Amino acid sequence: MEPVLQARNLVKRYGRVVAMDHADFELYPGEILAVIGDNGAGKSTLIKALSGAVLPDDGDILLDGKPVHFASPIDARAAGIETVYQTLAMSPALSITDNMFMGREIRKPGFRGAWLRQLDRKKMEEIARDKLNELGLLTIQNINQAVETLSGGQRQGVAVARAAAFGSKVVIMDEPTAALGVKESRRVLELIKDVKARGLPIVLISHNMPHVFEVADRIHIHRLGKRACVIKPSDFSMSDAVAIMTGAMDPPDSLAA
Amino acid sequence: MTSDTKTAGGQADYESAAATAPKAVASFDDHRHGIGHKIQHSLHQTPSLVPLIVLVLSLAIFGILLGSKLFSPFAMTLILQQVQIVGIVAAAQSLVILTAGIDLSVGAIMVLSSVVMGQFTFRYGLPVEIAIVCGLICGTICGYINGFLVAIVKLPPFIVTLGMWQIVLATNFLYSANETIRSQEISELAPLLQFFGNKVNIGGAIFTYGVIFMVLLILVLAYALRQTAWGRHVYAIGDDPEAAQLSGVQVKKVQISVYMLSGLICAFAGWAMIGRIGSVSPTTGQLANIESITAVVIGGISLFGGRGSILGTLFGALIVGVFTLSLRLLGADAQWTYLLIGILIIGAVAIDQWIRKVSV
Numbered sequence: 001m002e003p004v005l006q007a008r009n010l011v012k013r014y015g016r017v018v019a020m021d022h023a024d025f026e027l028y029p030g031e032i033l034a035v036i037g038d039n040g041a042g043k044s045t046l047i048k049a050l051s052g053a054v055l056p057d058d059g060d061i062l063l064d065g066k067p068v069h070f071a072s073p074i075d076a077r078a079a080g081i082e083t084v085y086q087t088l089a090m091s092p093a094l095s096i097t098d099n100m101f102m103g104r105e106i107r108k109p110g111f112r113g114a115w116l117r118q119l120d121r122k123k124m125e126e127i128a129r130d131k132l133n134e135l136g137l138l139t140i141q142n143i144n145q146a147v148e149t150l151s152g153g154q155r156q157g158v159a160v161a162r163a164a165a166f167g168s169k170v171v172i173m174d175e176p177t178a179a180l181g182v183k184e185s186r187r188v189l190e191l192i193k194d195v196k197a198r199g200l201p202i203v204l205i206s207h208n209m210p211h212v213f214e215v216a217d218r219i220h221i222h223r224l225g226k227r228a229c230v231i232k233p234s235d236f237s238m239s240d241a242v243a244i245m246t247g248a249m250d251p252p253d254s255l256a257a
Numbered sequence: 258m259t260s261d262t263k264t265a266g267g268q269a270d271y272e273s274a275a276a277t278a279p280k281a282v283a284s285f286d287d288h289r290h291g292i293g294h295k296i297q298h299s300l301h302q303t304p305s306l307v308p309l310i311v312l313v314l315s316l317a318i319f320g321i322l323l324g325s326k327l328f329s330p331f332a333m334t335l336i337l338q339q340v341q342i343v344g345i346v347a348a349a350q351s352l353v354i355l356t357a358g359i360d361l362s363v364g365a366i367m368v369l370s371s372v373v374m375g376q377f378t379f380r381y382g383l384p385v386e387i388a389i390v391c392g393l394i395c396g397t398i399c400g401y402i403n404g405f406l407v408a409i410v411k412l413p414p415f416i417v418t419l420g421m422w423q424i425v426l427a428t429n430f431l432y433s434a435n436e437t438i439r440s441q442e443i444s445e446l447a448p449l450l451q452f453f454g455n456k457v458n459i460g461g462a463i464f465t466y467g468v469i470f471m472v473l474l475i476l477v478l479a480y481a482l483r484q485t486a487w488g489r490h491v492y493a494i495g496d497d498p499e500a501a502q503l504s505g506v507q508v509k510k511v512q513i514s515v516y517m518l519s520g521l522i523c524a525f526a527g528w529a530m531i532g533r534i535g536s537v538s539p540t541t542g543q544l545a546n547i548e549s550i551t552a553v554v555i556g557g558i559s560l561f562g563g564r565g566s567i568l569g570t571l572f573g574a575l576i577v578g579v580f581t582l583s584l585r586l587l588g589a590d591a592q593w594t595y596l597l598i599g600i601l602i603i604g605a606v607a608i609d610q611w612i613r614k615v616s617v
Contacts, residue, residue: 053503074505089503091496093563098489103505105486117485146301 010059019045021225034212037222051083052076082167086174092148131165153184172203209238308572319583330462340578344471347552349522351570357495357562358414364545365425370396371527375537385447400520404513433539440535454532467529495562
């Protein structure tokens with residue numbers, strides 16, 4: 001099977017610090033791939049390279065087997081890669097609809113859209129409501145409510161819905177449960193499974209081992225700027241994964257990358 | 258939530274305690290029903306409501322004190338004429354403040370543009386239409402310099418426009434040689450410069466073209482801010498520029514466009530000022546930056562960006578106009594006006610802070 005998203009030999013240096021040292025990465029269709037690694041292992045840099053926020057010094061990124069070059073997150077988005085940032089990247093004072101369509105607004109057809117540049121609010125609200133419902137998210141009372149009036153879990157829900165609605169190839173989620181309580185984390189994990197059920201592959205970056213082991217199909221362990229190995233959660237325990245991640249245990253020979 | 262049962266097996270043990278709790282984490286219910294919250298919420302959604310209420314209240318109070326002296330078509334439209342210049346400049350200021358910037362150079366750009374219009378006509382003998390276009394371009398270029406320094410060089414807007422204020426003002430004095438073009442000359446040779454001074458009389462109510470322009474400008478900008486993607490991006494940038502960038506807004510482009518538009522509007526204000534005072538004078542409009550910021554703040558636009566409506570700015574400018582004229586009609590010392598405006602500014606910011614807490 002061909003990977004949807006693949007990276008080969010990515011290198012990124014910041015001055016004398018090597019953040020990525022010939023890192024590889026593969027994401028297969030329909031899977032949830034968790035990326036774990038200790039602080040400073042370079043997983044953020046890897047993810048940023050995949051989502052267009054960082055330009056690698058060397059190496060290739062392939063989407064559906066074809067090489068791609070992302071100069072900005074806008075490029076990656078245009079190629080079908082949506083990212084849910086840890087900060088969520090939402091404008092708190094604007095409405096749910098405004099946020100979901102930020103940077104890809106829909107204009108009215110005809111004169112009012114082409115010449116007066118008027119937005120088609122009704123259509124955007126409809127789509128936003130559909131997308132939120134589709135993910136079983138929420139009994140929405142007011143789709144035009146400002147995002148800052150939502151709770152942390154609700155905001156995360158909207159961010160995931162935005163990514164799932166517009167991501168055609170890959171959804172990347174950076175620490176989606178880090179800022180959430182127990183119940184809200186649970187809801188977001190369900191959301192992640194829902195997105196997977198719709199056929200979209202997901203890259204999940206998380207420090208939370210129980211969450212990773214619950215939802216991931218495969219776990220990519222990043223260490224010292226490159227991939228140490230990829231394991232199946234069913235074959236290893238959480239403590240093994242942590243041991244490999246921190247260097248306390250060598251990666252199993254058969255799986256070493 | 259129907260998905261609870263089938264996924265229960267996947268939950269970690271420590272979560273089972275939470276599983277029995279109500280699961281309504283992600284519903285959008287509004288559980289706050291106190292009257293204070295309701296007011297706070299409606300103000301949050303319609304930020305121009307506060308200045309509108311203040312405007313109506315101040316009209317009512319001064320109306321009781323002054324009676325028909327204030328409530329005559331003449332007095333009402335006089336207020337409009339007195340606020341037109343500040344109103345136009347404040348519209349430009351609103352755009353910049355909505356992006357969490359500030360433009361201290363608005364007054365200077367306005368004066369320089371009007372001087373360019375006048376001097377190009379009288380010193381170089383250019384056709385007046387071309388001189389006016391040159392003045393408008395001059396304002397836009399000043400705005401572009403501001404925008405470039407803020408968006409590309411990443412300098413703080415306060416510093417950039419503080420510097421530009423001095424630079425543009427000095428350029429204005431150096432270029433004009435401190436020379437005023439008299440009103441008579443203009444009305445004889447280039448009446449188009451006084452275009453915005455033309456009047457329409459509707460039953461004692463006198464509307465100058467400048468007043469009409471101010472109202473139309475605010476309406477057009479209100480439309481652009483609410484109904485177009487550009488307007489939504491202006492708000493998003495004021496709210497959180499990094500988030501806007503990550504969600505696909507071309508932050509630099511929008512910022513530069515905002516400062517350019519601000520410069521262009523200031524140039525129009527300069528043209529309107531020739532209509533208002535008749536002459537082209539390099540020494541007028543020195544207070545326009547402070548007055549425009551006052552109108553914006555009283556109008557409920559947050560100085561931290563991303564919140565407020567440009568209609569509020571119009572109300573803010575009108576509030577200042579009502580106070581100024583009413584207190585003068587009452588024969589009060591002009592300092593009372595400043596004192597009351599000062600209280601309004603602080604009150605407006607206090608209300609802004611309170612509205613922001615709606616989410617907490």
